Amino acid sequence: MSVFTHICKDLRCEKGLTQQQLAPLLGISASAIGMLEKGYREPTGTTLLAYANYFGVSIDYLMGREQDDNGYYQNLPEKKKAPIAERTQLSEIQENFISEFKEFFSEKTFWKYAQLYQAMDRDTRIFALGYLCSYLKNVGMNVDAFLK
Numbered sequence: 001m002s003v004f005t006h007i008c009k010d011l012r013c014e015k016g017l018t019q020q021q022l023a024p025l026l027g028i029s030a031s032a033i034g035m036l037e038k039g040y041r042e043p044t045g046t047t048l049l050a051y052a053n054y055f056g057v058s059i060d061y062l063m064g065r066e067q068d069d070n071g072y073y074q075n076l077p078e079k080k081k082a083p084i085a086e087r088t089q090l091s092e093i094q095e096n097f098i099s100e101f102k103e104f105f106s107e108k109t110f111w112k113y114a115q116l117y118q119a120m121d122r123d124t125r126i127f128a129l130g131y132l133c134s135y136l137k138n139v140g141m142n143v144d145a146f147l148k
Contacts, residue, residue, distance in 0.1 A: 004062055009037040048062055
């Protein structure tokens, strides 16, 4: 997998966009974005330019390179992002939830669930949250404080 696969997905997720939402903005299909993000396809020059223009980054950045003090380009070192829970200011309820369930949520599963949640309509979200609360009560967790 190329560095581009991680960078393009990170840029899309940071803007809170799904592949379907980003596709018309870049002028490529959602399936092409999916294949780029999974590393099944390498970006064309046109695709790199579309990403660079939309996200306001350089093509070198998209390809995992940065310019040194002498003007030469080098590959960026592999950077690990902080876990999603450490990137934003969280409410007390969010902090409690994360501390209870931290081991269940990796970065990858967080984004998978976030995309799934965005794809749900209001009634489906209410049903899913109700089901989750019911399950948590059955295993002995007090969820009444979360429901207020």
